[in-house]
Amino acid sequence: MNKIKDQFPEGDSFRSELDARYRSATIGQIVFLSALFIAIVSLTALIYNIVDGAFGYTAYEYKTDPATISSKPLTELNQQELLVVLKGNISSGAYKKLNNEQIMETRSEADLLSLILERIIRIDTKATWTLTQSLFHKAEIEAEVAEKYPDAKLEFRNWLTYSFLTSPMSSHAEFAGVRTAVLGSLWLVGIAILFALPIGTGAAIYLQEYAQKNIFTRIIQTNINNLAGVPSIVYGMLGLALFVRVMEPFTSGSMFGITDSNGRTILAAGLTMGMLVLPLIIINAQEAIKAVPDSLRQAAYGVGATKWQTIWHHVLPNSIAGILTGTILAISRAIGETAPLIVVGASTFISVDPSGPFSKFTALPIQIYQWTTRAQSEFHAIAASAIIVLMVLLLSLNATAILLRNRFQRRL
Amino acid sequence: MNKSQFKEFDLRKKSRIGEEVIQSLLFMAGVLSIFTTIAIVYELGKEAWLFFGNPDVTFAKFFGSTEWSPGIGKFGIWPLVTSTLVTSVIAMLISLPLGLASALYLSEYASPKARSVLKPILEILAGIPTVVYGYFALLFVTPILQSVFGKDNVEVYNMASAGLVMGIMILPLISSMSEDAFSAVPRPLREGAYAMGATKLETSLQVVLPAALSGIGAAVILGISRAIGETMIVAVAAGSGPNFTFNPFQAAETMTGHIARISGGDLSYNSIDYTSLFAIALMLFLVTLVLNLISQWIVQRFREQYE
Numbered sequence: 001m002n003k004i005k006d007q008f009p010e011g012d013s014f015r016s017e018l019d020a021r022y023r024s025a026t027i028g029q030i031v032f033l034s035a036l037f038i039a040i041v042s043l044t045a046l047i048y049n050i051v052d053g054a055f056g057y058t059a060y061e062y063k064t065d066p067a068t069i070s071s072k073p074l075t076e077l078n079q080q081e082l083l084v085v086l087k088g089n090i091s092s093g094a095y096k097k098l099n100n101e102q103i104m105e106t107r108s109e110a111d112l113l114s115l116i117l118e119r120i121i122r123i124d125t126k127a128t129w130t131l132t133q134s135l136f137h138k139a140e141i142e143a144e145v146a147e148k149y150p151d152a153k154l155e156f157r158n159w160l161t162y163s164f165l166t167s168p169m170s171s172h173a174e175f176a177g178v179r180t181a182v183l184g185s186l187w188l189v190g191i192a193i194l195f196a197l198p199i200g201t202g203a204a205i206y207l208q209e210y211a212q213k214n215i216f217t218r219i220i221q222t223n224i225n226n227l228a229g230v231p232s233i234v235y236g237m238l239g240l241a242l243f244v245r246v247m248e249p250f251t252s253g254s255m256f257g258i259t260d261s262n263g264r265t266i267l268a269a270g271l272t273m274g275m276l277v278l279p280l281i282i283i284n285a286q287e288a289i290k291a292v293p294d295s296l297r298q299a300a301y302g303v304g305a306t307k308w309q310t311i312w313h314h315v316l317p318n319s320i321a322g323i324l325t326g327t328i329l330a331i332s333r334a335i336g337e338t339a340p341l342i343v344v345g346a347s348t349f350i351s352v353d354p355s356g357p358f359s360k361f362t363a364l365p366i367q368i369y370q371w372t373t374r375a376q377s378e379f380h381a382i383a384a385s386a387i388i389v390l391m392v393l394l395l396s397l398n399a400t401a402i403l404l405r406n407r408f409q410r411r412l
Numbered sequence: 413m414n415k416s417q418f419k420e421f422d423l424r425k426k427s428r429i430g431e432e433v434i435q436s437l438l439f440m441a442g443v444l445s446i447f448t449t450i451a452i453v454y455e456l457g458k459e460a461w462l463f464f465g466n467p468d469v470t471f472a473k474f475f476g477s478t479e480w481s482p483g484i485g486k487f488g489i490w491p492l493v494t495s496t497l498v499t500s501v502i503a504m505l506i507s508l509p510l511g512l513a514s515a516l517y518l519s520e521y522a523s524p525k526a527r528s529v530l531k532p533i534l535e536i537l538a539g540i541p542t543v544v545y546g547y548f549a550l551l552f553v554t555p556i557l558q559s560v561f562g563k564d565n566v567e568v569y570n571m572a573s574a575g576l577v578m579g580i581m582i583l584p585l586i587s588s589m590s591e592d593a594f595s596a597v598p599r600p601l602r603e604g605a606y607a608m609g610a611t612k613l614e615t616s617l618q619v620v621l622p623a624a625l626s627g628i629g630a631a632v633i634l635g636i637s638r639a640i641g642e643t644m645i646v647a648v649a650a651g652s653g654p655n656f657t658f659n660p661f662q663a664a665e666t667m668t669g670h671i672a673r674i675s676g677g678d679l680s681y682n683s684i685d686y687t688s689l690f691a692i693a694l695m696l697f698l699v700t701l702v703l704n705l706i707s708q709w710i711v712q713r714f715r716e717q718y719e
Contacts, residue, residue, distance in 0.1 A: 226708075
């Protein structure tokens with residue numbers, strides 16, 4: 001009896017031991033909370049890093065001063081005057097070449113202006129600074145520019161402009177935009193969803209409503225869960241082997257009389273993306289169908305509906321919000337996915353809008369990847385701007401999904 | 413009289429062609445997923461077979477040498493494997509403790525209100541595209557590492573920054589899976605501990621954590637599989653060119669990064685470079701498949717435990 005008693009502290013030692021335990025409990029709680037704090041700090045740092053990169057001072061030089069080619073500021077000229085300026089300052093050969101791409105008289109003012117900027121004035125960016133540097137070290141930047149680039153102009157530049165959204169790709173960071181990339185991404189996602197949504201929903205209906213509980217169904221289910229965990233680059237390799245090579249007549253459009261492309265098209269990449277998001281769509285649709293109460297089905301059977309009538313008139317309308325939520329999540333996954341597109345063969349430099357499923361393509365994350373890996377800092381600035389575009393796109397998609405989910409939860 | 417009225421109804425089951433057609437269409441949609449797996453194994457296996465069928469490629473060379481450059485006949489897979497290991501280990505060292513701690517806080521400590529604020533932050537982290545993490549690793553984490561450890565010690569492209577950022581990327585996965593595991597631990601276990609006078613920390617670490625160990629194991633395995641398969645962060649930040657090294661501050665290309673770089677260029681089909689990529693991809697697929705299967709198996713077993 002005494003032996004056991006001795007093991008328990010008494011009096012002062014009891015008090016101090018208890019205090020020690022309470023102290024470590026408090027410390028433990030702080031440690032756990034700090035893990036979440038680190039996550040928050042990382043997220044903040046990431047957002048700060050991106051915004052920081054998209055604005056800031058830039059030092060640049062003109063090859064030709066705009067004042068020497070036009071008496072008025074270029075932005076105030078109309079289309080006719082711009083045309084005269086352009087014609088007067090580039091060689092007739094280059095003019096002819098441009099005319100062949102698109103007849104000069106039919107080009108828009110913005111188009112002509114960017115041609116003048118790109119061909120004649122030719123801004124040469126010497127250095128760029130981030131937002132933080134620009135705000136807090138203005139004097140040092142000015143001193144550095146005066147010393148290193150005496151001819152350069154220093155200007156605070158917002159890289160994320162309207163023209164960044166609307167201009168096509170360019171080899172000069174100053175004129176590059178994301179239009180072709182955004183359009184390419186939209187095409188890809190469109191094809192992926194056209195492929196994956198009907199098949200995914202169908203598979204989910206089959207698994208939830210029709211499939212018997214047997215080994216075959218379990219294999220399908222396990223297989224789908226596994227496919228959701230396959231690295232996206234493996235899907236890229238599948239797309240390369242299957243869609244780009246084996247199905248080349250179909251994906252290049254040569255089956256349909258299109259001759260000027262190989263298999264590395266929007267269609268091949270879109271189908272690859274479709275394969276990638278298919279398991280996601282199936283799993284989400286299954287959850288949505290599972291949430292429909294069985295009483296609804298019983299009631300439908302009770303009045304004599306067939307299985308498909310029950311599904312079509314009762315199960316699907318009641319799970320459509322959930323299925324759509326899953327689809328939006330799949331879209332946001334597809335929009336951000338980069339690796340499979342690199343493997344399938346996104347073009348890194350392409351300045352024409354995609355014209356259809358058989359055209360070459362680039363996509364927003366591909367552009368971000370390309371620009372991030374360039375050495376010059378002005379490309380990092382436009383990469384940051386493109387990331388902001390991508391994040392805004394994703395954020396609005398997810399907001400839609402959350403709204404749908406809330407509506408869905410209220411109804412059932 | 414009543415009898416003749418009912419005769420008009422035939423209550424036997426009718427065969428409905430439409431229903432049958434719809435059912436078989438839905439069945440085909442369900443089976444397509446199996447075909448995807450078969451297609452992956454077949455297409456990857458076919459090219460990998462060509463690679464290993466090449467007389468220059470022997471298993472001894474593949475697993476026995478430390479230089480990878482298929483174009484000039486060097487087929488040692490190790491430099492790609494070691495860099496994959498280094499980045500994944502760093503990622504797990506970051507994401508496992510942080511993920512577990514944040515899951516413990518969310519499931520054991522946080523009030524519902526705090527949860528509703530903290531949880532979405534992890535979900536946002538989970539939703540950020542990996543190429544954005546790559547930008548972050550190269551242009552934020554690497555400069556910090558360079559200023560802490562010195563520019564001479566840390567290369568511009570290095571495995572450490574890629575691994576660190578990968579850890580942050582995997583953190584939400586570990587956290588949400590472990591949280592599920594913690595919340596599956598029955599309440600009476602906790603109440604028993606409290607009744608014995610245990611503090612919240614003691615209950616969390618000595619009762620809840622061990623009871624949820626299998627779920628955590630599943631999370632860890634899935635996290636490793638995610639780390640091995642992650643491409644864009646390493647493609648942007650870890651550097652290009654295979655390099656047999658365990659020094660995290662050096663540049664080295666992982667398996668995924670190598671596939672991304674080589675396939676991004678102009679690659680002629682049937683070349684040894686092309687088929688070698690499929691051999692790597694097949695390895696990648698098999699490793700992640702096995703890891704995912706183990707993880708799923710653990711989750712299923714552990715579910716049965718408490719039902």
